[in-house]
Amino acid sequence: MTLALTGHAVARGIAIGQCHLAERNELEIGEYRIEPGEVDQEIQRFRSALTSAREQLEHLAGQVSQDSGATASEIIQVHIQMLADSSIREAPEQGIREDLFNAEWALQTQLEKILAEFRHMTDEYIRSRGEDVVQVVRLVQRKLSEGSEGKEFSNIPDRLADTLVIAHELTPGELAGLHERGVAGVITEHGSPYSHTAILASSLGIPAVFGVRMAQSLIREGELLILDGRLGVVYANPDDAFINHYHDIQRITSGFRKSLENIRSLPSNSLDGEIIELQANAEREDELGLAVDIPADGIGLYRTEFLYLRGEAPNEETQLAEYSTALKRLSGLPLTIRTMDLGADKTNDALDFNLLRSSINPALGLRAIRLCLRDTNLFKTQLRAILRASAHGKVKCLIPMLTSVNEILMVKSLMQEAREELTLEGYPFDQSMLLGGMIEVPAAALAIEDLGQHLDFLSVGTNDLLQYALAADRVDEQVAHLLDPLHPGVVRLLQHIFNASDSLRIPVTVCGEMAGDRRYTRLLLALGLRSFSMHPGRILEVKQVVTETHIPRAAAALLHWLNLGNERHHTPLLRLLDQSQTSH
Amino acid sequence: MIEKEANIINKLGLHARAASKLVNCASSYSSAVWLKRGDREVNGKSIMGVLTLAASQGTTLLIRTDGKDEQEAMDGLQQLINERFGEGE
Numbered sequence: 001m002t003l004a005l006t007g008h009a010v011a012r013g014i015a016i017g018q019c020h021l022a023e024r025n026e027l028e029i030g031e032y033r034i035e036p037g038e039v040d041q042e043i044q045r046f047r048s049a050l051t052s053a054r055e056q057l058e059h060l061a062g063q064v065s066q067d068s069g070a071t072a073s074e075i076i077q078v079h080i081q082m083l084a085d086s087s088i089r090e091a092p093e094q095g096i097r098e099d100l101f102n103a104e105w106a107l108q109t110q111l112e113k114i115l116a117e118f119r120h121m122t123d124e125y126i127r128s129r130g131e132d133v134v135q136v137v138r139l140v141q142r143k144l145s146e147g148s149e150g151k152e153f154s155n156i157p158d159r160l161a162d163t164l165v166i167a168h169e170l171t172p173g174e175l176a177g178l179h180e181r182g183v184a185g186v187i188t189e190h191g192s193p194y195s196h197t198a199i200l201a202s203s204l205g206i207p208a209v210f211g212v213r214m215a216q217s218l219i220r221e222g223e224l225l226i227l228d229g230r231l232g233v234v235y236a237n238p239d240d241a242f243i244n245h246y247h248d249i250q251r252i253t254s255g256f257r258k259s260l261e262n263i264r265s266l267p268s269n270s271l272d273g274e275i276i277e278l279q280a281n282a283e284r285e286d287e288l289g290l291a292v293d294i295p296a297d298g299i300g301l302y303r304t305e306f307l308y309l310r311g312e313a314p315n316e317e318t319q320l321a322e323y324s325t326a327l328k329r330l331s332g333l334p335l336t337i338r339t340m341d342l343g344a345d346k347t348n349d350a351l352d353f354n355l356l357r358s359s360i361n362p363a364l365g366l367r368a369i370r371l372c373l374r375d376t377n378l379f380k381t382q383l384r385a386i387l388r389a390s391a392h393g394k395v396k397c398l399i400p401m402l403t404s405v406n407e408i409l410m411v412k413s414l415m416q417e418a419r420e421e422l423t424l425e426g427y428p429f430d431q432s433m434l435l436g437g438m439i440e441v442p443a444a445a446l447a448i449e450d451l452g453q454h455l456d457f458l459s460v461g462t463n464d465l466l467q468y469a470l471a472a473d474r475v476d477e478q479v480a481h482l483l484d485p486l487h488p489g490v491v492r493l494l495q496h497i498f499n500a501s502d503s504l505r506i507p508v509t510v511c512g513e514m515a516g517d518r519r520y521t522r523l524l525l526a527l528g529l530r531s532f533s534m535h536p537g538r539i540l541e542v543k544q545v546v547t548e549t550h551i552p553r554a555a556a557a558l559l560h561w562l563n564l565g566n567e568r569h570h571t572p573l574l575r576l577l578d579q580s581q582t583s584h
Numbered sequence: 585m586i587e588k589e590a591n592i593i594n595k596l597g598l599h600a601r602a603a604s605k606l607v608n609c610a611s612s613y614s615s616a617v618w619l620k621r622g623d624r625e626v627n628g629k630s631i632m633g634v635l636t637l638a639a640s641q642g643t644t645l646l647i648r649t650d651g652k653d654e655q656e657a658m659d660g661l662q663q664l665i666n667e668r669f670g671e672g673e
Contacts, residue, residue: 078604081631088632114632123638129600133632196600309593309642 002238005212005219008193009232013207014250015185016243017162019225019236021216022153024168027141031105034096042096046103049143054083056139060176075172075196082136087114104144111137132196135171156181164225166215172200179204185227187234189215209234260540264294268543270525271550277531278539278546279336281511288329290536298334300459300533301398301511302326304382305342313378319385327393334394336436336459336533337386339379341400343367363467363474368401373410383418390430398459402437403444408454411435438511440464445493448500458501459533460494462512469493485514486573491527491562498528509533521545522577526554553580585650586658594668597640602669607631609664615651617661628661 034042061076082088087110095106111133118130153174156165160183167174169190175197178186183206191197191210201208207229219225219236226235226246235242268276279300280291291299307314307322314322327335343366372379386397399411415435422429436457439445445465452458462485467474469490472482484490501508509531514520516534518541524532525546532542557580561573592598598606610617610628617628619637621644626633628647639645649657 074601074604077608078600078631081604081607085630085632087630117632117636121636121638123640125599126635126638129635132600306593310591 003236005234007209007212010198011201011208013229015207015227017184022167033100279533280536323389336396338398341368387429390433391428396434398436400438452504458508460510462514526558592643603634613657615654615657618648620646
């Protein structure tokens, strides 16, 4: 019988093969005092362990950079620098010389000191870098312990082709070692999807699932495994239907990139002939260039926070120069400039937003348009710059995080002031520049009929909308599993937004992560969305789904799902949508 | 000795890989390099030190360089930070 185990999806890709359980050589750290006469010898032993650890890491860095470029070797570079840091290199020598600790003990004492410092850090990410320090110190300790000859695992064969390795946990160095032996995929019982080992797996293209609890006890040596790195699932002992299904997927992915190139020049029409607009989220030069090359239908989201994070708030001329450069790069494509969306996770020490940081719950605090309406001088400067840019190309203005009609009226009155000023000063601008609003607040989503009347277009920020609708903090990984775009409440909320804007006859775009995730393209089409905005690198993937979707059939399947009642919870929506395309 | 402020503008802040590049850059000069955030000052050539600054996007750092090539060191560090550590974000 097939056993399915779940963990964190770490690195995309599918691996099928025999499983091998990695047995770790337990490190025994002997702690003892040495004789004063042995100090020099002990220091020598410590230094040669450091050298040998560094050589191993440098060898790995060389190996991986040939395979996968910069990211992977940079991660190992961090470990090499830690080895060279005075806190690892010099402090233990002091312990050997002054306290007569043996090298292992001196290193261990120093490790505890460093970790205590890391544990003090409030930043979750930095705190977790303590893991890297432990991994580096363990490597040196292995080099010091002669018995195991520095080997991390006691039983890894030289060739791992078609083999999936299950380990308790893995360091980046160990993963690189497995990669060198041709491992097909890796599974760990512990380890976060944000760890360096996870990043390395992804950049080396090794399908990986981490955090599969008790995998080493539940799966037997030599069993056939399928690892699905996109879903974070491992199937042990799968039946033939499963294996065939996954062999098909493997075949498809190898031809996937090629198939995308084939549709580049085709129009993005659905099977039933609807024209779907595919825009890009872009602000950097290379992203704008990519958007033009794809080609995208325009820039659906041009973020401006970067201007404010450079230090001082940018003046009108600086902003105008940035916007004009972007417009020039776009050679005629429309540019949707979103006004400053600072606050919450994007703060800036340099700007004097005193109120901003005092908030306990910044995602619900004074951010985005709320902040702009508090500091209207700052905001009007941006509105003036955007208006002036509209004389240089097709510009739309987008207001983030609207909650109420009042906010829109305030924006409009400031916009009117800016127009009057510019007219008096003799600056040209587009009199009919469109004004749009971002729908991220659930109450605003439910009140589209009220807000929409005052706006020319809408853009749905699904990342924040999900966070607020599901009451799950985007940056807290402990509640990440709740951020489910397929939650029936979220699906209904989106349905309401699209239906209501359709009745009002105002265009609506989705610019959140969901828009660029091809798994959700068919759902969004079924819900009535006709315009998407995403990272330009995703446009072809999404276009492919568009060209393979018959929207009325998908919409019927969605309606069926919404009316299922008790059965809904057990009926996977995405599969239902896919089946709707073939069952006719 | 020269002192200059710098804003961390890249999206991920001084995370491990950015910190690593900064340490590499600082170490390529003979001058001493110090980074200060609030009350905390660390050696710019120490990866542990730079990491424990926990400088996220939007943080202002005070950079201090002292030595023969202090101006080159300051320029090099400023450039690296302003180019967002070469991050594609």
